[in-house]
Each structure stands twice: as C-alpha cells, then as structure tokens.
Amino acid sequence: MKALRALTIANFRGYLRDRQALFWTLAFPLIFVVLFGLIFGGSSDQRSVAWVDEDQSAGSAQLRAAFASVPAVKLVDEDQQAALEAMQNGGVVGVIVVPAGYGATVAAAATDPTQQVAVTYYIDPSQQTSSAFMTAYVNGVLAQVNLGGKPVAVTSQPQTIQTTQLNAVSYLVPSILGMALMQTGIFAAIPLVADRQKLILKRLAATPLRRWQLIGSNVIMRLIIALVQFVLIVGVGVFVFDVKIVGSLVAIAFLAILGSLAFTSLGYVIATLAKTEDAANGMTSVVQFPLMFLSGTFFPIAAMPDALQTVARFLPLTYLSDALRQVMVGGTAYAPLAVCVAILAGWTVACFGFAARRFQWQ
C-alpha cells in the first residue's frame, strides 16, 4: 500500500508539472463548455407557447386574451397532440391546456365559491430556464385573472414531460464530460510509453514493486483526474449555465468511473501498440478526434449522415455520452442504459485483456 500510494503521488506530481497534460484534460473541456454555453445559452427575446383550447367558449377566449397580453410570449394555437410534439422537438417552450367545461365552471364560480377549474401546463424540468419561465408565466397570468373573484376559481396544474430536444447547453455538458473522460483515459498511454522508452519501467522491474501496483496507481490517478473533470465541467454547467441535473449522483459517478476505465483501458491498448512516445502521441490523436466528432458529442447522432451514423454505432464514446445524457439531464436514449453499460464494461474487459497479454514492459 505504501508503494501504491507513493507511486500515485509521484505520478500526480509528474502530471501537475506537465502543462500540456493539464491543458488537454482540464482546460480544454472547460473551454468547450464555456464557449458553447455562451453561444447557445442566451435566451431568445420571444418565446413560443402552445395554446390548446378544449373548451372553445367565451370564457376560454377571454383567458387566451389574458395570456396573449404578455409581450414576451407568442401563443400558437394547436390541438393537444400537435402541441406536445412541438414541445418535444423544441418548437415551443411549453404547452397550456384549457380543459373542456372551463367557461361553464368559471361562470358557475361567480355564484358558487366552491367551483374550481384547473388549467394544465406542460414543462420539462430538465430545461430549467424554460420550465421556470412557464411556471412564472402561467401562475402570474392566472393570479391576475383571479383578482376579480374570491376565492380562487382558476388554478394551475403542472404536468412534466421529457422532451427529446435538450437545450444546447444541457446536451453539451454531459457530452463534453464524456469527451473529457475519453481524453483523460486514452492519454494514460503517453506517460506509460514514455516511462517504458526511458527504461523507467525496466528500472522499476528491478525493485520489489509489483506490476499490479504500477497499473493500480495509474488507474487510481486517472480516476482522480476524472473526478476533478466531473466537478469542474458539471459545476460550470450547473452554476454558470443553469443546467439542471435530474439523475442521482451515484448513477452519474458510476457511469463516469466506468467510462474512465473503458478509455483508460483503450489507452493501455495504445501503449501496447505504440513503440515510442511520439507514436503514442500520434495514435492518441488518431483515436481521439474521430471519437470526439462522431460520437454525438456536439450534435445528436440522428442528425449525422447515414454512413457516419453507422460509424457512431461502433464507437464506445457514443454509449458513454449517451448514458451520461440520459442520467444527467434526462436526454432521450440512443441505446437503452443497460446496453450502454454493457458495451462500456465489455470494452473495458476486452481492452484490458489485450493489453495484459501483449504489453511489453521493456
């Protein structure tokens, strides 16, 4: 244990004194989050809200007028199905449904104070800004409508749905976390190959240090870096760009650890194949960039050309980022969560297995 700890600390010192490694693993993903956050995070001046009127009475028309009087909102009349679809694909930020019988109940409430009717509105809690806006908008307008009659005749009833289209920042934060975990993992190859090339591994082999301690310290270090990335990226997403995390931290941490292991093991495969540090650098780039751009990091896989979609299906980062989006922000599944986990676990075992059999220590 003493040796494992000392070696982990030594590796960390080397890492912290290596500006290039620090940049790629910590600064680079953060720059992405901030850049994309600034580009996509700003809200538009006017928001569209779908208006579903199932009552079609004078009362409901009056209510519509009240809602339409808010200048920042553009009401779009739809039937319920079309309205929810529009919300799914991001056309509107929310849906307001006026139930049948609304007009009659409001009229009755003038004489019978027990009469109440609820207006239903749909929000997606993962879209924090939009759902907060909808709640404030609906309740604000209803408060004015209710000013005339006491007690309150019209109440609001929120309904949550999960929308396909996350807003851009919510989509990007888990994707960039996945990308960062991928980079940290495959970059494990470079110091390992460098240590072999400088005969440090050989020198260590002449000490009582065991190989499992060497690999153990390497894995521990990658996991700690992954944790720091997690805190930084998610922290900036949540506190700067209002991304709402819906999943449990345990599930997210599990995925982050699994993803980190999967790509660290890929790093070991590179370390097994690369003879020199330069070759390892080249190979990490060759692996890194297709993973980064073809795994749905910056835009959904469904939006890519068919040929590239086929490629994406075989890339492990596709499943890590997809799983992270599902768990962190309630993103729509590209593959079921269990499949993602199984693919990442299988990938980890296969890569570790290959490296364990073929890695040359000297």
Place this chain on the structure above:
Amino acid sequence: MATSVPSDPVIRVLEVRKSYGDIHAVDGVSFEVGRGEVFGLLGPNGAGKTTTVEMLEGLRQPDAGRLEILGLDAVHQPDELKERIGVTLQTAELYPKLTVVEVLDLFRSFYARTLPTDQLVDFLDLGERRKAQTRELSGGQRQRLAVALALVNDPEVVFLDEPTTGLDPAARRSLWDLIERLREQGKTILLTTHYMEEADHLCDRLAIMDHGRILEMGTGRELVDRRFHERAVRFDDLPQVADAELSALPSVTSVRHDDGSTFVYSRDIPATIGALLDTLDARGLEIDDLGVRKATLEDVFLELTGRALRD
C-alpha cells in the same frame, strides 16, 4: 582458468546461456564473486555483459544455467532477491519532473528496509540539488542519483551497468571515488565497463568478455602477467623501418602498431633500445616520443580478441 577464486561467493553464475534468435548473447558464462569484492565484466559493446547482469537482476530469463545471489535463485526467487540487491541501468533518466528527494522517497517506498533519504543525499553529495528536478541535473549528478537509487535499500550486492559511460573525466573520477567508498562499506559490487582504466582502477578481479563468452578472468595484474612477461618500447610510427627489422632486434617477442604508435615487446628493454637506436642512427633516422611501457589490459584485450577495446 582463474587463479584466484573467492572463498565466500555471494554471486554464482554457472554455464548461463541466452540467445535472441540466432545470436548467442551469452554463450556459457560461469564466474563467482566473493563477499566484499568489486568484480568487473570488461568488454566491448555487444559482448553480453549487460545481458548477463540483467539475468542476475531478474530482468531477463536465462535459456540455460544457474544464477545465484546470496544463496537465492535469480530465476525462481526474484522477489526476495530484489529486496536485497541494488541496480543501476545503463540509462539514468528517471522521472524528469520529480525532484531528487521525491525520486528517492518514491524508491524507498518499494522496499521493506531503507536508509534515510538525508543519509543517501549526503553520501551521494547531492545536497545542493535535493530540490532540483532530475531533468535539471548534470550527467554526473544524474548518474550519482542512479547510484543513490540503487542504495536506498542498503543492499548487500550492487550492480552497476556502465556506470561512467558518457561522463566527463571529472564526473568519472567522482563516481570512482563513490564506488571506492561502497567497497569500504563492504558491499559486493558487480560492474560492467568498456573502459580498461576503469576496470583496472576499480576491480579486485575482472572477466574479459567478447561474443557472449568469458575469455579470461583474474586480477588485472594476473591477466597481464599471464600473457605478457615482457614490456614494450613505444615510439611514433617510422614508415621507413619494416616490422621484420624490428622483430630481428635482440630480445624482441612481437611488434604491434596502434593509433600511430609502434610497440616493440621485449624481454630485455635496455638491449632492445640500444640496438634500436644503433639501427636508426646507421640509417640517419630520428625517433620521436620514445618510451617504455608495461603491458596493460588493453594489450591483453588486443591479444585475446584481435581488436581494440574502444567505444
């Protein structure tokens, strides 16, 4: 072959072989090193010195033969062995971004029994550079650090592979002093070198290796005396004088040329020099830089392999 055999051997190598494809890197090597001895493997690059040492260190597996250190089998008990030996490799580049003290402490964590870091730093005279990252060290300092790392577990047996290769003369001197101090501490040292002076200066006994075999073994004096009972008259080459004429001089045993010098080996130096000067006088030739030299390990090596021991 050897006339002096250690009474208390701590290293035993018996009929060890190691091949890489068709190349017999080590081809039936046997030797023993006694407790407290400094033993050298002398030979050119590719002679099989490093392969031999790395088999003892547990870094390579022999194809055949036995390797024993401190009564432990290097093939089957490498873990026990590694606790008790110290090793330097030919390259001494270690964790460029860690400081001297950090690397020492890292290596100390690998062993059950260790010397204090400060003691190592002082012994290796690295005090001023203790907070320096290893990439900032000079070649000599780096090599001293490599030796310090070999000493962290206070080993009984120390292996030094080409400890002074690539060092300037001053740094080489300081490393020699260091090895002398280790000898005074009673450590058993096995070193490899292709510097004849180094082997001569440091080693109690040495083995001359070439092409994976040991050609001769013994103390430096023994090796020289066994082959050369004569001394040599040395002078700058004279193209006008044929080797046959030199060989015909009284008491001459052989003539050799090396690097612009002529060596005339003789059993009776004054007689040979007198006759040589008479011959040259008669032909009106002048002689430059005349001297008398004892035979050296270099001569032994030339005699054994037919080539000079240079890098």
